[in-house]
Amino acid sequence: MSAIKKHDVFQAVADPTRREILHLLSNQNLAISEITSHFSITRTAVVKHLTILSEANLVSGKKSGREKIYHLHPEPLMEIKNWVSYFEQFWNNKLSMLKYLVENEEDKKE
């Protein structure tokens, strides 16, 4: 159980092409060729991106005749949302600029 995940969601989303693929799949399920037609890279390259997205459980493909239809599973993105939300306190309150200045004073002392 609990297989070693080779690609986590942060890494999966680090590549702009993969982010665009996720966006495409948010509108409709698409076959590999249909996804490829949106980019200037080869189908093989697209398949590799899809494999990485699959390993992060962000998409899954289902064979349908001679096509393989991919669809989105956005749930793992929650991990990113939660991670980022921790840092919101540092820009979300009015005291952040004061905090910044105080910290800089500390820098000068040490």
Added chain:
Amino acid sequence: MSAIKKHDVFQAVADPTRREILHLLSNQNLAISEITSHFSITRTAVVKHLTILSEANLVSGKKSGREKIYHLHPEPLMEIKNWVSYFEQFWNNKLSMLKYLVENEEDKKE
């Protein structure tokens, strides 16, 4: 102007060590050696991570005597937050399971 950014914020945050560095710096400003003491990697490796984080404008270092103190700039994380928030619609409403099932039916037909 508008220099070519070698590392964007998505890529900067893709590495677990770099995420941990950001977390450390959210508590207090730290010198390179202090950051290094939290990990089992060499200082040289930590410096490379800090360089990548700097290029993404997530941290900046300020020389103070013989030390270089790094501090956090969480603002660029907003880009990630905004990107992820688009996908919230797909898990945030009660209809997502129905939507999922309908899409699967469509897969069977095509």
Added chain:
DNA sequence: TTGACATAAAACCATTTGGTGTTATATTAT
């Protein structure tokens, strides 16, 4: 059944990544 289409699998390649070790330079404390 035969050609066109869609995917799969494999070998290959250049660059980046995440790390190492070594050497040099600047600063601090004794």
Added chain:
DNA sequence: ATAATATAACACCAAATGGTTTTATGTCAA
């Protein structure tokens, strides 16, 4: 002055990344 500390600047390395081309294999439509 000198030793210890903190960083900087290199050169180096194995593995991963993001891409390619080539060669199959399965499926559909005429």
